[in-house]
Amino acid sequence: xxxxxxxxxxxxxxxxxxxxxxxxxxxxxxxxxxxxxxxxxxxxxxxxxxxxxxxxxxxxxxxxxxxxxxxxxxxxxxxxxxxxxxxxxxxxxxxxxxxxxxxxxxxxxxxxxxxxxxxxxxxxxxxxxxxxxxxxxxxxxxxxxxxxxxxxxxxxxxxxxxxxxxxxxxxxxxxxxxx
Amino acid sequence: xxxxxxxxxxxxxxxxxxxxxxxxxxxxxxxxxxxxxxxxxxxxxxxxx
Numbered sequence: 001x002x003x004x005x006x007x008x009x010x011x012x013x014x015x016x017x018x019x020x021x022x023x024x025x026x027x028x029x030x031x032x033x034x035x036x037x038x039x040x041x042x043x044x045x046x047x048x049x050x051x052x053x054x055x056x057x058x059x060x061x062x063x064x065x066x067x068x069x070x071x072x073x074x075x076x077x078x079x080x081x082x083x084x085x086x087x088x089x090x091x092x093x094x095x096x097x098x099x100x101x102x103x104x105x106x107x108x109x110x111x112x113x114x115x116x117x118x119x120x121x122x123x124x125x126x127x128x129x130x131x132x133x134x135x136x137x138x139x140x141x142x143x144x145x146x147x148x149x150x151x152x153x154x155x156x157x158x159x160x161x162x163x164x165x166x167x168x169x170x171x172x173x174x175x176x177x178x179x
Numbered sequence: 180x181x182x183x184x185x186x187x188x189x190x191x192x193x194x195x196x197x198x199x200x201x202x203x204x205x206x207x208x209x210x211x212x213x214x215x216x217x218x219x220x221x222x223x224x225x226x227x228x
Contacts, residue, residue: 013217015210022206030195048205055212059220110201116193119186138183139190169182 003067011058022051025068028139029075031116035135036079038124040110046082050074072140073150076132083128125172130165133158 009017029050033043050071054061063070112120123131136142136150144162148155180188 010213013213013220015213018209018213019206022202022209026197026202026205027195030197031190031193034195035190035193044201044205048208051205051209052212055209055216058213058216110198111196113192113194113196115189116195119189119193122186122189134186138186166182169186173182173185 004063007058007061007063007067010055011061018055021067025071028068029071030110032072032075032135032139033079034110034112034116035120035123035139036076036128036131037082038120040112042082042086043079044110046075046078050078069140069142072136073142076136076140076150080128080132122169122172126165126168130161130168133161134165134169137162 003021006017006021010021026047029047030043033046034040037043037046053074054071123135126134132151133147136147137144142150144155144158148158151158
């Protein structure tokens, strides 16, 4: 209910309401973007673009479902596009890795705690589609059916991405425990 | 711990510290756009004399 009121107030131009939405969901948005892209600068750009687009679309925006779900879905869409662009650039310049890690970048403006770094590192071991499915299921709380609808693939494809992803994560996380 | 539980735990304990420049950039640009929206709305409801 609070989110609906915040959106209504935003539509009327309330800066306080917009600030409240940003403060309420910025961490969720950044955690998802970092886990998907493994790069804090790219994650910041994605959150920036999503939030700007949200404001620009406010006039015609109608909240159906949860605001968190909406914003995280937008993050997933933007992150997918960002990953495609980076992948193309990497292929063109023969760099290999689609999106590089910037964990050692001293100028990074978003600092991830140990758990987020561990999560992001584990996720890089998975193909992007599996990473996306697992994060949307666990962090955005989406069902396999909604993820399938969002990505335009069958529920069975999503279930299979999830299962293979979890199997790979088991191996990755077990490896980390051994270290 | 199975990977599902481990991932859930990592997500629940994940956190980010956001530099004020990041907040300024994201929120500042959004507030700017909100201001434009507000101006557009007030222009629309202004009587056409």
